[in-house]
Amino acid sequence: MNHKRSQILTALLLAGGFWATAHAGDAKEIAASVCAACHGEDGNSVAPTFPKLAGQNAVYLQKQLKDFLSGKRKNEAMEPFLGSFSDGDTSALGVHFAREKTAPGTVEDATLVEAGRKLFQDGNTDSGIPACAGCHQVDGMGNDRYPRLAGQHQTYTLAQMQNFKSGARNNDKGKIMRSVAERLTEAEMKAVSEYLAGMEVK
C-alpha cells in the first residue's frame, strides 16, 4: 500500500514537473505571440505608453496580471488580449519577464531630475507626501509588494500616477498609492517620472 502510494506520489510529482516545465514554455510562447507586440520581445517596450516589463518583480507582475483578468485593473489596450492567457499562466509569465534585463530609460527633460530625486528620496513634508523610496526602495527596485520603477518610461509612470490620483486605477494595496497620488501635483509627478526614467537599471 505504502509502495503503491509512493508510486502514485512519484507519478504526480513527475506530472507536476512536466506541467511546470510546459507552463514555463507556455509563458515564453505567450510572451512572444501575445505580449511582444506592445511590450517588446524581451519585455522592453519601445512605445512609452506601454510599460517595460523586463526586470519587473515577478510577484508584482503576477498580481497585476491576475488583477487584469479579474477586472480589478482595467486597461483598454490590454482588454483584447485577456483571453490569450489564464490565471494559471500568470505566475510563469511573471517569472519570465522578471528574468529579462531592463533596458536603460531616457531622460527627456534633465532640468526636472533633481526635483524628482528629492521627492522620490525625501518626500514633501509640507503636503505630507511620503518619500517614494519608503516602499519602492532607495534604488527604485521595489520588491514583491511594490513595483520596480527604475528605468521605466516617464510617459507610463506619469500616466499611472495620474490614474491613481483620479481613481481610474484602484488596485493599489490599502489605497496607499491613491492617497499619495492625491497629494502629488502635476509638476511633482512629471519630475519624479523623469528621475525614474534616468535611474540606474540593475
Added chain:
Amino acid sequence: MKKMTTLMALAFTGALSTPLWAADAVPHEAGIESEGYVWNKMEGEKLEALKARGDALRGEIAFEICQGCHRKGALGRDDGTYPRLAGQHASVLIKQMTDVRAGRRDNPKMLPFAGHDALSVQDIADISVYLRSLPSPADNGKGDGKALTKGKQLYDKDCATCHADNGEGDGPKFYPRVSGQHYKYLLREAVAIRDGARRNANPMMVKAIKKYSDQDLEALSDYISRFASK
C-alpha cells in the same frame, strides 16, 4: 510665538481635501474637549492590538508604508515634521496609532497610511513590536542649549514622575519614552497638549503644563532632547 503656535496648530489639524475615491468619512471621537473624557480607555482596537502577539519581522514589512515619512529605522526627522518612533514602548505606539484611526488624535496627514484600508489590527501589533526593538542614536534634533538649567528644573518638578528620570517613560502605563525624540517635535506636541489641540492628551499632563509659557516649553523640550538615547 503665539502666531507660531496658531500656525503649528493649523498645520497639524488642517483639513486636507478629501478625494472622490476616499469614501470613508474622517473619523472623529470625543476627546479632551468633551466632558466626561476618560484618557486611555481600554476598549476597541487598542485592546485588540494589545492582546495580539506582535511579530517584529512582519512588522518590518508592514512598516514599509510608514518609512516614507518616519524614515528608515524609524528615526524621524529633526525638523520635527515626523517623530522618531525607534525604541518607543509598544503600548504607546499602539495607543497613538489606534487613537489616530479612531479620530481621537487628529492627524489628516497620517490617517490614510494608518487607517483601516492601510493597516490591520495585527499590522499595528507587529509594527509596534518591530519599532520598540530599534536603536535610537543620539543624533536627534536638539534645541539651542541656552536654557537647560531651567529645562531641568521644570522636568524634575513636573515631568519626571511619569516620564521617568531620564525620559524612559513607562510602557505599562502608556507614558511615552521622550528620550531620543527630536526637539522640534517635542515642542510642537507640548504646545498642542498645553493648548488642547492634542485631543487624546492625558489631562494630568495638560494640568501640569497649563501655566507654562512658550519659553518654558522650549527650555523643557531642549533639556529632554539631550537625554541619553537608548
